[in-house]
Amino acid sequence: xxxxxxxxxxxxxxxxxxxxxxxxxxxxxxxxxxxxxxxxxxxxxxxxxxxxxxxxxxxxxxxxxxxxxxxxxxxxxxxxxxxxxxxxxxxxxxxxxxxxxxxxxxxxxxxxxxxxxxxxxxxxxxxxxxxxxxxxxxxxxxxxxxxxxxxxxxxxxxxxxxxxxxxxxxxxxxxxxxxx
Amino acid sequence: xxxxxxxxxxxxxxxxxxxxxxxxxxxxxxxxxxxxxxxxxxxxxxxxxxxxxxxxxxxxxxxxxxxxxxxxxxxxxxxxxxxxxxxxxxxxxxxxxxxxxxxxxxxxxxxxxxxxxxxxxxxxxxxxxxxxxxxxxxxxxxxxxxxxxxxxxxxxxxxxxxxxxxxxxxxxxxxxxxxx
DNA sequence: CCACCTCCATACGGTTGCGTATGGTTTTAC
DNA sequence: GTAAAACCATACGCAACCGTATGGAGGTGG
Numbered sequence: 001x002x003x004x005x006x007x008x009x010x011x012x013x014x015x016x017x018x019x020x021x022x023x024x025x026x027x028x029x030x031x032x033x034x035x036x037x038x039x040x041x042x043x044x045x046x047x048x049x050x051x052x053x054x055x056x057x058x059x060x061x062x063x064x065x066x067x068x069x070x071x072x073x074x075x076x077x078x079x080x081x082x083x084x085x086x087x088x089x090x091x092x093x094x095x096x097x098x099x100x101x102x103x104x105x106x107x108x109x110x111x112x113x114x115x116x117x118x119x120x121x122x123x124x125x126x127x128x129x130x131x132x133x134x135x136x137x138x139x140x141x142x143x144x145x146x147x148x149x150x151x152x153x154x155x156x157x158x159x160x161x162x163x164x165x166x167x168x169x170x171x172x173x174x175x176x177x178x179x180x
Numbered sequence: 181x182x183x184x185x186x187x188x189x190x191x192x193x194x195x196x197x198x199x200x201x202x203x204x205x206x207x208x209x210x211x212x213x214x215x216x217x218x219x220x221x222x223x224x225x226x227x228x229x230x231x232x233x234x235x236x237x238x239x240x241x242x243x244x245x246x247x248x249x250x251x252x253x254x255x256x257x258x259x260x261x262x263x264x265x266x267x268x269x270x271x272x273x274x275x276x277x278x279x280x281x282x283x284x285x286x287x288x289x290x291x292x293x294x295x296x297x298x299x300x301x302x303x304x305x306x307x308x309x310x311x312x313x314x315x316x317x318x319x320x321x322x323x324x325x326x327x328x329x330x331x332x333x334x335x336x337x338x339x340x341x342x343x344x345x346x347x348x349x350x351x352x353x354x355x356x357x358x359x360x
Numbered sequence: 361c362c363a364c365c366t367c368c369a370t371a372c373g374g375t376t377g378c379g380t381a382t383g384g385t386t387t388t389a390c
Numbered sequence: 391g392t393a394a395a396a397c398c399a400t401a402c403g404c405a406a407c408c409g410t411a412t413g414g415a416g417g418t419g420g
Contacts, residue, residue: 019285097334121341144328155297160297
């Protein structure tokens with residue numbers, strides 16, 4: 001593995017967060033995951049808290065990155081479809097979102113989840129408006145669409161639904177009035 | 181507080197589960213919550229694991245209880261509306277569902293979440309069928325409706341949406357083709 | 361080649377939670 | 391009223407994890 005950077009630690013922490021929640025973002029277990037020891041960690045970070053912050057920042061940056069890429073897509077309907085492909089194609093994102101919402105007793109986790117969710121809802125709403133939907137309806141459908149995304153990911157995660165990812169996407173599109 | 185029963189412990193454990201996840205179902209913290217000590221706990225339970233089992237069983241029993249009550253309502257549309265009133269009126273249930281889904285690395289938590297979710301989806305689907313909807317559509321709408329329920333609870337929990345509970349209910353009803 | 365800086369391993373003390381042991385207090389049974 | 395049962399408090403050993411201290415390996419400039 002060679003020498004490690006702070007970002008290596010942040011990535012590993014984000015993985016741990018997705019799998020085991022905030023409690024799994026623990027120094028020694030993540031060190032094991034990286035094949036190293038605490039000695040390395042406390043060189044790059046002051047404490048466990050700053051590792052959590054780094055992991056959350058990494059996750060939030062991912063959302064901004066995706067949105068920036070989607071802004072290159074001119075057609076709003078295609079843009080929304082592409083967004084859903086990204087969303088349902090990434091199994092980690094919904095897990096992290098879930099873990100953070102569940103860990104809402106942690107102020108930073110709650111605030112990060114709120115900010116990222118709000119950003120996504122705003123982007124989805126704007127795209128639906130651009131597709132010709134009136135503002136109020138666009139907002140409502142964005143909330144429902146993102147809610148379905150989170151809820152479906154949840155049900156899929158525990159095996160309560162068997163429907164394929166593709167079915168979810170078509171369903172979400174039709175819920176938003178964008179059915180083809 | 182007087183003397184405690186095993187069910188008192190299970191209830192307190194369920195509260196802790198809703199607020200802090202599986203990790204919060206810890207013997208000593210729950211003892212503090214009850215104003216007692218471990219000595220009481222290990223009289224009623226063999227270990228921490230059995231406390232978790234009791235809390236999960238309590239949660240699952242709640243679903244069955246509600247469904248049993250709803251079976252008394254003859255009209256399927258009214259039955260669905262009553263169900264949603266129960267669902268959105270109980271702030272604890274969705275929290276627990278979320279926590280268990282997040283804690284899906286624990287086999288018992290995952291299996292319980294799966295079983296309860298499947299039971300609810302089945303009940304909702306059957307009710308929609310009884311309301312005159314074709315089976316496939318009824319199933320799909322049940323999945324979407326329950327998914328929205330979970331997702332909305334999540335977004336509401338972190339403050340990403342401000343819409344009132346009542347709005348959620350009307351929205352869910354209209355999504356299921358039961359709008360008045 | 362050597363002084364220094366970067367990065368990591370190991371050892372230590374402190375905290376929190378699990379599970380056991382043991383004794384004490386309150387209720388119940390007769 | 392007393393013996394047994396039910397219930398609870400305290401103290402202990404054990405394990406996981408946090409954060410610190412300290413020293414050592416490996417590259418780099420002079």
